Amino acid sequence: MLHPVTLIPGDGTGPEITEATRRVLEATGVQFDWDIRQAGIDLMAKCGTVLPDEVIDSIKRTKVALKGPITTPVGKGFRSANVSLRKKLDLYANLRPAKTYQGLRSRYEHIDLIIVRENTEDLYAGLEFQKGAPELDVMIETIARTTGIHLNHDCAISIKYISVLASQRIVRFAFEYARCHGRRKVTAVHKANIMKCSDGLFLATAHEISKEYPDIQFEDRIVDNMCMQLVQKPELYDMLVLPNLYGDIISDLSAGLIGGLGVAPGANIGSHYAVFEPVHGSAPKYAKQNKVNPMAMMFSGVLMLRHLHEKDAANRLEQAIAQVIAEGKWLTYDLKPRPDDPTAVGTSQVADAVIEKLHKL
Ligand code: NAD
16 A cells, blocks of 8 residues: 655754655555655745645645654744644644663663643743733733733743643543553643643543543643652653643653653644654754764654554564664664764664664564
């Protein structure tokens, strides 16, 4: 079967890891009809946007995309193309597995966590008011009138927005995933002791939805305690479901538990479309150096194969990557004891090694 897939190389180190991933995916024997679409910071000057409409149109046609990272300027400039993509396609669930493989340098063994991050609202909703903007004054006046709290005008405001609908569907997604994949427990993560309204709503909704799934254990943790627990005893946890910002932070923390961002995959899933991408960003300082680890994107490719019902190819690709990790000969700098280790190989050599293993399976 030929699978139409939108392929977005992205920017920074994105094109190199995308090419490495495309090669290993094709080596599984699965047939892809790639629709290659450009998005990213390099397009800004030429097209005035980092995310041209044709990218969205392509994903609406193929339903599935494999995406490299895209740079977003910090504190200024255009809004994130990654956030826009997730919003435009209503990719409400961000799935981020964190799993240890033999040979990864990690303080832990046998971690197999699934993190489900809400992807559309919370502090990422884009409800922001810049210092000095006229809209900010209106906000400050409204807050004073409705709450009696008088804010300084030298401030900026970002609104944390959490709805029942989005909380219901993300928690349901987590429980459905747990059922389909034989998981035993879902932990909702929040800060409802302080943000009683927004996080309180998320937590109350999670409790309500959990009643529909009596076969799966449910519990909740306050986010700061969750961070400590994950560092001390990650084996106690199975699946976590979180609002957007906590999900982003905890999934990087979990990537740290399993050997780093170089091996942490992700998927953005909605009711109609799915976009697979590594957790990490564009690492622009290493662009065009054939240096960074393509495994996070390759593992995202494994998730994509499962989504496309290519279970056998997914298992073989995961096994081939795991064998390369266990062998320890063809690893990039980030998986070595020291970043300047002279035995570290480049992005494309990792792809060659994975393909060789695939051919032997
Ligand atoms: P980053 O993930 O790009 O890099 C963080 C650290 O991890 C750096 O030291 C980097 O060198 C290292 N690293 C990242 N990927 C690696 C890999 N595959 N192999 C080895 N080492 C790797 O995070 P950042 O520096 O905070 O962000 C850079 C840019 O990426 C920013 O513009 C950010 O907005 C963007 N970003 C994009 C996405 C996305 O496209 N989904 C996600 C996160 C960040």
